[in-house]
Amino acid sequence: MDKRVFTAFLMAFIIALASCSMIPLAFAKLDSSRPPDIEQVIFIHFAKGKAKPPSGETGYYKLIGAKWQNFPVHLEVNPDAGDKLVGNIDVLYTIQLAAEEWDSGAYSQLEGIAWYGVAPDLFSDTIAITDKGYNDLAWTRDKLDGCNTIVWGNYPTEGVIAVTILWYNKATKTIIEFDIVLDTDYTWGNATQDPTVMDLQNIVTHELGHGIGLGDVYQSPAYQETMYGYSGYGETSKRDLYIGDKTGATKLYG
Ligand SMILES: [Zn+2]
Incomplete structure (x- = not known):
C-alpha cells in the first residue's frame, strides 16, 4: 500500500476511534465465544393533542x-437536519441541555457521576459530530457499532415524531x-421562540430518557412527565423532569 494512503487510512481509523470511544468495549462483548443474549426494543414517539390536566397521582x-x-x-x-430545522438553533448545545437534564435534574446519580456527562465543565464529555444517517442506525443487529447516535431521517410511518432503537x-x-432518529416529517426548532415547531430540546430529553432505561408512560394524568408517550408542536413540558421521571431514574441508578 502507498505510504500516504496508509497514513490517511491510519488517521481515519484513529479519528473514528476517538469519535466513538465505546467501539472496543462493545466489540469485545459482541465477539465473546458465547453468543450475546441481546434484545432490541424500539420506542416510537407519536404525535397527539395534549391530554387532560392531571387528577391525583402523577408519579408515573x-x-x-x-x-x-x-x-x-x-x-x-x-446536526444536519436539511431544511427541517428553523430558527438559529445550535443543535449540539440543545442536545447537551437535554442530556444535562438527566445528569442534574434527577434525584440521584451514581456518586455524582453524570450519566451523559456532557455538562460544560472540566470533567465533562463532549458530544461528537458524525455524518452517519438514518440507514446507519442499529435497525438490525449487524448495524450495532457501539455509538449512541442521533440523526434526522424519515421514518416511514406517519405521525411519528421520533424513534429510539x-x-x-x-x-x-x-x-x-441506542440510536435516535428525529423525523423529518416535522419542522424542528425552539418552541419557546416559535410555538409552531417541534421543540428539539423537548423531544430529545424524552428520547434520552429511553437511553438511560425508561419506557413510555401513556396514562392521561402522566402528561407532565418527560416520559409521557405523546407530544405535539409547541410542547416544551418534557424539557424538565417530573416526579415519575425522577423516581424512575432513581429506581434504576439508586
Ligand atoms: Zn418514547
Whole structure:
C-alpha cells in the first residue's frame, strides 16, 4: 500500500476511534465465544393533542429492565437536519441541555457521576459530530457499532415524531447501545421562540430518557412527565423532569 494512503487510512481509523470511544468495549462483548443474549426494543414517539390536566397521582414511570453499567454514556450527533430545522438553533448545545437534564435534574446519580456527562465543565464529555444517517442506525443487529447516535431521517410511518432503537443484554440487563432518529416529517426548532415547531430540546430529553432505561408512560394524568408517550408542536413540558421521571431514574441508578 502507498505510504500516504496508509497514513490517511491510519488517521481515519484513529479519528473514528476517538469519535466513538465505546467501539472496543462493545466489540469485545459482541465477539465473546458465547453468543450475546441481546434484545432490541424500539420506542416510537407519536404525535397527539395534549391530554387532560392531571387528577391525583402523577408519579408515573416505566422501567425497561436494563440499564447502563459504565459512565458517562457517550453521544454522537449529525446536526444536519436539511431544511427541517428553523430558527438559529445550535443543535449540539440543545442536545447537551437535554442530556444535562438527566445528569442534574434527577434525584440521584451514581456518586455524582453524570450519566451523559456532557455538562460544560472540566470533567465533562463532549458530544461528537458524525455524518452517519438514518440507514446507519442499529435497525438490525449487524448495524450495532457501539455509538449512541442521533440523526434526522424519515421514518416511514406517519405521525411519528421520533424513534429510539435500544439494544440490551438480556442476561446482564445491561444497555449496549441506542440510536435516535428525529423525523423529518416535522419542522424542528425552539418552541419557546416559535410555538409552531417541534421543540428539539423537548423531544430529545424524552428520547434520552429511553437511553438511560425508561419506557413510555401513556396514562392521561402522566402528561407532565418527560416520559409521557405523546407530544405535539409547541410542547416544551418534557424539557424538565417530573416526579415519575425522577423516581424512575432513581429506581434504576439508586
Ligand atoms: Zn418514547
